Amino acid sequence: xxxxxxxxxxxxxxxxxxxxxxxxxxxxxxxxxxxxxxxxxxxxxxxxxxxxxxxxxxxxxxxxxxxxxxxxxxxxxxxxxxxxxxxxxxxxxxxxxxxxxxxxxxxxxxxxxxxxxxxxxxxxxxxxxxxxxxxxxxxxxxxxxxxxxxxxxxxxx
Numbered sequence: 001x002x003x004x005x006x007x008x009x010x011x012x013x014x015x016x017x018x019x020x021x022x023x024x025x026x027x028x029x030x031x032x033x034x035x036x037x038x039x040x041x042x043x044x045x046x047x048x049x050x051x052x053x054x055x056x057x058x059x060x061x062x063x064x065x066x067x068x069x070x071x072x073x074x075x076x077x078x079x080x081x082x083x084x085x086x087x088x089x090x091x092x093x094x095x096x097x098x099x100x101x102x103x104x105x106x107x108x109x110x111x112x113x114x115x116x117x118x119x120x121x122x123x124x125x126x127x128x129x130x131x132x133x134x135x136x137x138x139x140x141x142x143x144x145x146x147x148x149x150x151x152x153x154x155x156x157x
Contacts, residue, residue, distance in 0.1 A: 058108040065110050065130050068092055075138050075145035083138070083145055094126065096140075110135070 015032040075083045083096040092104040102116035110128040128135040137146045
């Protein structure tokens, strides 16, 4: 038996896995979803940093270091692929592959929060590293992606 989820922190996979194991072994019925929700609520309340990071609040009143147009471009990581940041009106948008596509909302300083078009994907944060007046890289999902191309990168159109 395999339970896979192509998204990080999809804890429903554990509830499904434990339910399937219970059914296979003939164990009494248990509401694993509620049990796991309670477990994570307790961890969050106890200050577990891995769980609390999901609920972190931004520092209010901050602005990006640069005009939004400076963040546009292509950022790459060999095994991850190319993440493209474009400007759409007064907003930034990101796309990495066909699934992780959405608007970027300024979170604090040079960190933006991705709100994906496919809402079930949740949100992620992207933090840009500024060097010589332009972003030289960004951190996304624990990966550092390097900017490719010149100012604005090849993905500004």
